[in-house]
Amino acid sequence: MQKKSTTELLETFLSGGLFTVPENQKLSKDEALALGLIEIACAISLMAADAQFAREALGSCGVFPVSEIAGDYGYSAQAFNKLLCDQGIQYKRGRRWYLYDCYQGLGYTATRLTTREAGGRTRAFSGMQWTVKGRRFLYDHLRAQGIVPTAGRKEQP
Incomplete structure (x- = not known):
């Protein structure tokens, strides 16, 4: 050599x-x-x-809409939000979802401002999106309840 x-x-x-x-x-x-x-x-x-x-x-820009996380579990965004409500994580007031006080301020969510055309005008709307830390929290919390992402489920014959 x-x-x-x-x-x-x-x-x-x-x-x-x-x-x-x-x-x-x-x-x-x-x-x-x-x-x-x-x-x-x-x-x-x-x-x-x-x-x-x-x-x-x-990074601070890493946020996910609930529809993306819901898709991981095989739920629609609406059904997943209801599941999180049933789990005592969030509640709905008007048309928006909010975290219960015990989960606020932990970095699980971020508010994102989006604009849409409505009635011939551009309007700004704010919405809650989940951070990477929040997504991990949801994974751990739901796994403890026996709810796992569809990719993690074993195929049943």
Whole structure:
């Protein structure tokens, strides 16, 4: 096997190349260090991708309409809102849903302002949307009640 420098090994790794060391071949300290660095570089690249996902998911702009979450459970938005009402999470006043006091201020929801054409005028409407933290809360709460997303349900024969 031709010896490669640390730089060459890292370039091989980063370009997607594969390299192996025969089991019976002893590595010098420099070669062992180089392979250790490559393992660390691999771990860092995996963690960087996970960290990027977490930043995007937990960012303040990560909100979901109830219809999207309801779809995960096989419900319509209206039926899912009723389910959350029955679970004591939210209540309806007028045409809007609100969280009960014990769930307010925990970062589960955000209010989003949208505009629509109504009666020839552009009107602004506010609505509650669920954050990533709120979506996780719903998942944990509903799972404790035996309600799981449709993807998590076992197929029944």
